Amino acid sequence: MLQLSRWLIISVLLLLSTLVLSFAVNASSSGWQQAKHIRAELLSEYGTVTPGQQFAILLHFQPDPGWHTYWQNPGDSGLPTSINWQLPQGVQAGAIQWPTPQAFVIPPLVNYGFAGQTLLLTDVTIPTDYPADSLTIKADVDWLVCEEICIPADASFELTLAVASNSELGVSQQPLFNQARSSLPVKTGITGDYAISGGAFSAELMEPLPQPPVAFFVAGTELVDHAAAQQLVPQASGLLLQQAINTYFSNAPQQVEVVLVDAEGKGYSVSLQHRSQPAEPDSSTEILVTGGTLKQSSLWLILVMAAGGGLILNLMPCVFPVLSLKALSIAGNSQQRRQQRRDAIFYSAGVVLSFLALAGLLIALRAAGNAIGWGFQLQSPLLVGLLAYLLLALGLSLSGLVQFGLGLMNAGGELTAKSGGKGSFFTGVLAVVVASPCTAPFMGTALGYAVTQSPQVALLVFAALGLGMALPFLLLAYIPALARLLPKPGAWMETLKQLLAWPLYLSAVWLVWVFGRQTGIDAVALLLVGMVALAAALWLWGRVQLGAGWFNRLAMLVLMLLALVTLWQVASQPVSDGNIDQQSERQHWQSWSPEKLAELQQQGKPVLVNMTADWCITCLVNERVALNTERSKAALKDYNVSYLKGDWTRRDGDITAYLQQYQRDGVPLYVLYWPGQPPQVLPQILTPDTLRQTFESLSQQ
Known part of the structure; x- marks a missing residue:
């Protein structure tokens, strides 16, 4: 009997120690909270912390397939995730460290956010004179999760961490924190400035990026038209960025973050200062053409x-x-x-x-x-x-x-x-x-x-x-x-x-x-x-x-x-509004306008833009040889390419501004917008097979 009692006591002690150890291991996690189409938890990188230490807290989202949350600039609709911290006196929490976003095109809207697992880091700092032997972190979180519909949600999280003379890393959580840090845009240290002029956001970076970017995200809300075409023009000393301003633009912040993304999805963060004059391209402009760059x-x-x-x-x-x-x-x-x-x-x-x-x-x-x-x-x-x-x-x-x-x-x-x-x-x-x-x-x-x-x-x-x-x-x-x-x-x-x-x-x-x-x-x-x-x-x-x-x-x-x-x-007579002989040609092209181009891009369609003039012989030859042929019309139809033609025969400020976006001061100019690819400037001399070969090449990428 005595031996049985001792055995029971030892078993109870082992059970209690196991429970205590289990609690210690899981103290760095608040546990999952379930909401409609998403679940979330709050994690600490350390299970035990020390006074004076700075450590990371992670808000971990796991939405259902097809659902997403939003970036700090949600784009045309949506709301960014917000965290309201309740911390002991002296303890401070920094701002959310946002991962590199992605674009969600829902015509005519474009939103910025995150699909799948999302990891939002925040740094917490404990004062050196922190007196308690534990640290309780509370956070009230609001978010919006969307698919075709959007569902707002909120939850409260709580973590209690031990405070001791030596900190202890939560080993089981470390892979998530490593993944979170790898998803952050790289802090390049590159400086730059931007201006708002002529209805456009124009920014100039002072140094080149490690990899050529294919897109950029402006963190400032109501600053750019998110659905408008982006221009990224490499310079000898950096990069020129341009995008139309937002309809609701009211004022330019003194400083704004821009995240640039390369072809592999890697992000690079640049901080831009506001100035009063727009950026001008320099002598190293790189023109993208079919088959390479110049x-x-x-x-x-x-x-x-x-x-x-x-x-x-x-x-x-x-x-x-x-x-x-x-x-x-x-x-x-x-x-x-x-x-x-x-x-x-x-x-x-x-x-x-x-x-x-x-x-x-x-x-x-x-x-x-x-x-x-x-x-x-x-x-x-x-x-x-x-x-x-x-x-x-x-x-x-x-x-x-x-x-x-x-x-x-x-x-x-x-x-x-x-x-x-x-x-x-x-x-x-x-x-x-x-x-x-x-x-x-x-x-x-x-x-x-x-x-x-x-x-x-x-x-x-x-x-x-x-x-x-x-x-x-x-x-x-x-x-x-x-x-x-x-x-x-x-x-x-x-x-x-x-x-x-x-x-x-x-x-x-x-x-x-x-x-x-x-x-x-x-x-x-x-x-x-x-x-x-x-x-x-x-x-x-x-x-x-x-x-x-x-x-x-x-x-x-x-x-x-x-x-x-x-x-x-x-x-001296007014200009004629139209020519009857053009009507038969309009079956496969539409008149170009900035609004029409933006509308087609918002719909995710490939678009071919032809800037021409009746006094441009090269333009007319190209149209006869390569653009108005049955072969090219069939290629446009097969690849569902919308064909826009801009007529510069008489002076047109919109077309002149468009030409200048591509560092051109005359026609012809042929620009192909393919979903997921940067705009491509086609050669000035077209062949009968230029369109079909270009469409086929891009469709296979």
Whole structure:
């Protein structure tokens, strides 16, 4: 009996010690509390703590599959989790340390939060003079858990920890705390600032991140439009971030946290200071293109690209007809090397100075607040009509109808048609004026770089464009081996002269078409009346040159005045709202607008944006070859891609701002938005298979 009693006493003591030990092990956990579609517990990293110690507390959420809680900035809807601590005197709790969030797209809303297990860390600090031998931590927690519906909930948690001279780590809880810390965005220490300007949040980081980011989350609420497209433009010294501001934006906080996420989902935290001016991109802009990226980190590379673009401009259909004037001059002087060189220098001077003049005008207008870009002069119907008149007049001159003298065309036709330095110079001027609608390969990148730089650098880039365009004539004049390839003058030149009139007539037709897209079919009819009057005036001028009397002179002046007045009146008319010939094309594209693009992105659809203009020859060729074909229409349909077209034929501030987002100052610009991928800028020259190949590649990622 005595032995049995001893056995019972030992068993009871063992049981009690086991219970005590079990309590000690589990004292670092409050235990689970169940709510609808989620359960939660509060954990301490240490079971025993010491005075003066700082340790971590963890709020552990486990929602049902498909349900989520919210980040500190919940986005368009939702509420962040909040913790109200009740702590003994002197004990302090820090702010919640938020993990890297994810986006939840519920069109038309975008929210930020956490799906699956969520671990929210908070640091608790015990004062060095804490007197008690235990520490009781209480927390009242409020949260919102959502799927298609949202359910608010709250719970109260309590932890009691022993206080001793030595702390003891809760070993069983350590994996959760390690996981919580690994989910936090990395504190990079990178500095930066941001501004609100032009309806956009614009931030500039001073250093590059370890990995290129693909998205960012702004912690400040009601600061950005969460559903708007994000722009992340790498810089030589960091990164440029842009996103439209929130509809409910009222004021900018002095400091805001931004979390950037790379392709692997790793987050990086950056603290930004508010400033009054928006960030400007720098010389290292990285342009994302199909198949890779292009970094503009060196000025010399940009100058080479600019010169290459200027060289290719000579082959563009909007420039080549004008160069026929210069070709005649070179052919006529093929045996007079000194005169060839002089003409080449004057022609080059006309080209380069015209580029510099356009650059100066562009810089001046931008400084005055005008949003314009390359080719802006052909956004004026009046100038388009004048150029059509001029090319018609030059064509008639080449056809032998009239020889320009010292009359009203002295500032235009004679200056380009006559031989000598003056004619060469103004041929260069005219070539640049009509070249502006063409954005040759490499030229768009160079122009986009130029307009983001100082005026001195911008002028240097435009000068390189001019030198590239003038280079063929300089080479012909200064390299005898090339000059000897030119044929000797002869009777063939008169035939060639008349043949070269026809490209000028075709260029005039193209300008009339551009004019019609800007003003409407009625205005085109009146412009054609003016061109007929101009042709009649030039015919009478030719008769005057052959000795006709005063009546021909008077009739010529009346017809010339009629042509100019007609053009002035037509160009002053309001813009036509639409063109009937466009309706059949609208079956596979929609008109671009910032709102339409944002709406389609909110719906999670892939979107192709085409920024074009009727005066852009490259744009029109791409549409005929690669965008309006049955093959491309089928690709758009197969991959459910929405196709938006922005028309920059007449000045449009929204389109200009959009172009500048991608460091472009001219068209064409093709941008593809694919869900889950950063925007991709497609090549300026498209092939028939560009769209399908690009869609197929992205759909497999």
